[in-house]
Amino acid sequence: xxxxxxxxxxxxxxxxxxxxxxxxxxxxxxxxxxxxxxxxxxxxxxxxxxxxxxxxxxxxxxxxxxxxxxxxxxxxxxxxxxxxxxxxxxxxxxxxxxxxxxxxxxxxxxxxxxxxxxxxxxxxxxxxxxxxxxxxxxxxxxxxxxxxxxxxxxxxxxxxxxxxxxxxxxxxxxxxxxxxxxxxxxxxxxxxxxxxxxxxxxxxxxxxxxxxxxxxxxxxxxxxxxxxxxxxxxxxxxxxxxxxxxxxxxxxxxxxxxxxxxxxxxxxxxxxxxxxxxxxxxxxxxxxxxxxxxxxxxxxxxxxxxxxxxxxxxxxxxxxxxxxxxxxxxxxxxxxxxxxxxxxxxxxxxxxxxxxxxxxxxxxxxxxxxxxxxxxxxxxxxxxxxxxxxx
Numbered sequence: 318x319x320x321x322x323x324x325x326x327x328x329x330x331x332x333x334x335x336x337x338x339x340x341x342x343x344x345x346x347x348x349x350x351x352x353x354x355x356x357x358x359x360x361x362x363x364x365x366x367x368x369x370x371x372x373x374x375x376x377x378x379x380x381x382x383x384x385x386x387x388x389x390x391x392x393x394x395x396x397x398x399x400x401x402x403x404x405x406x407x408x409x410x411x412x413x414x415x416x417x418x419x420x421x422x423x424x425x426x427x428x429x430x431x432x433x434x435x436x437x438x439x440x441x442x443x444x445x446x447x448x449x450x451x452x453x454x455x456x457x458x459x460x461x462x463x464x465x466x467x468x469x470x471x472x473x474x475x476x477x478x479x480x481x482x483x484x485x486x487x488x489x490x491x492x493x494x495x496x497x498x499x500x501x502x503x504x505x506x507x508x509x510x511x512x513x514x515x516x517x518x519x520x521x522x523x524x525x526x527x528x529x530x531x532x533x534x535x536x537x538x539x540x541x542x543x544x545x546x547x548x549x550x551x552x553x554x555x556x557x558x559x560x561x562x563x564x565x566x567x568x569x570x571x572x573x574x575x576x577x578x579x580x581x582x583x584x585x586x587x588x589x590x591x592x593x594x595x596x597x598x599x600x601x602x603x604x605x606x607x608x609x610x611x612x613x614x615x616x617x618x619x620x621x622x623x624x625x626x627x628x629x630x631x632x633x634x635x636x637x638x639x640x641x642x643x644x645x646x647x648x649x650x651x652x653x654x655x656x657x658x659x660x661x662x663x664x665x666x667x668x669x670x671x672x673x674x675x676x677x678x679x680x681x682x683x684x685x686x687x688x689x690x691x692x693x694x695x696x697x698x699x700x701x702x703x704x705x706x707x708x
Contacts, residue, residue: 319396326347328367365688437688452650540573570597578606607637611638
């Protein structure tokens with residue numbers, strides 16, 4: 318068994334939307350294909366991967382460092398004889414050879430792209446949906462039949478007023494979602510409060526609306542918004558300040574009584590451990606959003622979960638950033654609290670299988686081997702356009 322080819326391409330997900338910190342006018346993603354010599358249904362098993370939105374394509378890092386290391390590796394160093402399959406942990410070590418610790422930056426995204434593709438291939442070789450394979454290996458066989466998902470949207474957009482925002486949220490409710498999220502911090506506080514109140518008048522309660530500042534505020538700004546948000550009883554107040562400013566989060570948590578969500582821009586087990594040590598987060602209400610793709614992949618995410626378990630956090634406090642099928646499989650297979658979803662942005666990478674609609678805020682996973690990309694027609698159309706018809 319071996320990897321016979323590994324390729325990467327860049328795809329655009331550019332759009333005129335923006336949050337409080339960046340716009341997406343030039344946003345790109347890396348897409349990878351890992352081809353093995355294992356034959357299933359008359360074809361070689363191919364695993365696919367891509368990075369979550371918000372971080373740009375990693376083509377240069379992939380081509381110059383990480384793909385050559387995999388190509389040059391002896392198959393005996395990354396194949397598990399016990400499982401007769403690829404070993405994602407050994408492949409992670411191969412990719413990270415000669416890399417200094419710390420300073421995770423963009424390389425965590427590049428490695429995460431390949432990690433996703435490897436796990437897709439591993440589950441296909443085992444002829445199992447990824448979430449069932451993960452449950453069998455790491456969760457005592459307990460896989461969730463359905464996963465909670467919320468609709469992330471509410472971006473700032475040229476000409477988008479409260480009526481257009483309400484219409485967007487209404488479409489999400491019609492599609493089966495029960496919790497929605499909008500952006501804040503990219504407009505004056507008074508304007509954001511009007512946007513929040515417009516959505517609340519539609520969804521019917523604060524526990525059905527989350528807000529996301531994308532790390533925009535200093536402590537004074539975070540507290541000012543927190544004081545204004547408190548009476549609404551929102552589902553959560555997300556990324557109020559810089560993700561590495563643990564003191565800001567601790568000071569805010571001491572004052573803001575509602576749930577705080579953060580973690581999507583922490584890309585290592587060590588950063589996650591420091592967050593839990595120093596950010597004053599509360600185990601009974603706060604939400605952890607580490608992204609299993611942006612943070613070196615599932616191998617690193619499993620290490621994060623070990624830290625959570627050791628520090629007494631429940632996995633149901635984890636609702637990963639990303640809004641794609643890979644994170645959904647992880648949530649279902651490892652007993653997490655839910656998953657993000659992007660019903661109207663970042664297509665075709667966001668969203669789930671064609672035949673699995675959201676029902677009362679929950680979604681089922683397709684019973685197809687791997688991550689389930691083959692059950693998402695628009696994504697597979699793009700993959701074939703990038704890598705050729707054999708895919």
